[in-house]
Amino acid sequence: MKENSIHTEDKLICIQGNSYYSEGEVYTVGRIVNDKYFQLLTSGNDDHxxxxxxxxxxxxxxxxxxxxNNKAFFDKIA
Structure with missing residues (x-):
């Protein structure tokens, strides 16, 4: 994965929400699939x-x- 990439346990803030993700909420990165895809946890019970x-x-x-809206956008919290 490239420098400044996403890692497990990183925190992402929702900057454009939808029916599933709320703008301003912080979510935790789960398992990394590859350099383009990863899991974003939505609750404490492994939903993602x-x-x-x-x-x-x-x-x-x-x-x-x-x-x-069909997409929710996020930024990594530094």
Whole structure:
């Protein structure tokens, strides 16, 4: 993974929320899948969504009609 990349236990703040993630809330990074995908924990009981980190930023994308917006964006907390 490149320098300044995401690591397990890093904290991310939601900068653009949706039905699942709230703007301003802080979430914890779970297991790293590869240099583009990782888990973002949503609760204390191992619930998570997979996050993409690419040229668009750090985001969770939802292909569902239940999410008001289909993407939630995050920034890493330094």
């Amino acid at each position: 969504w997979y996050v993409t980190s690419d040229d668009q930023g750090i985001y969770v994308s939802f292909d569902t009609s239940t999410a008001t």
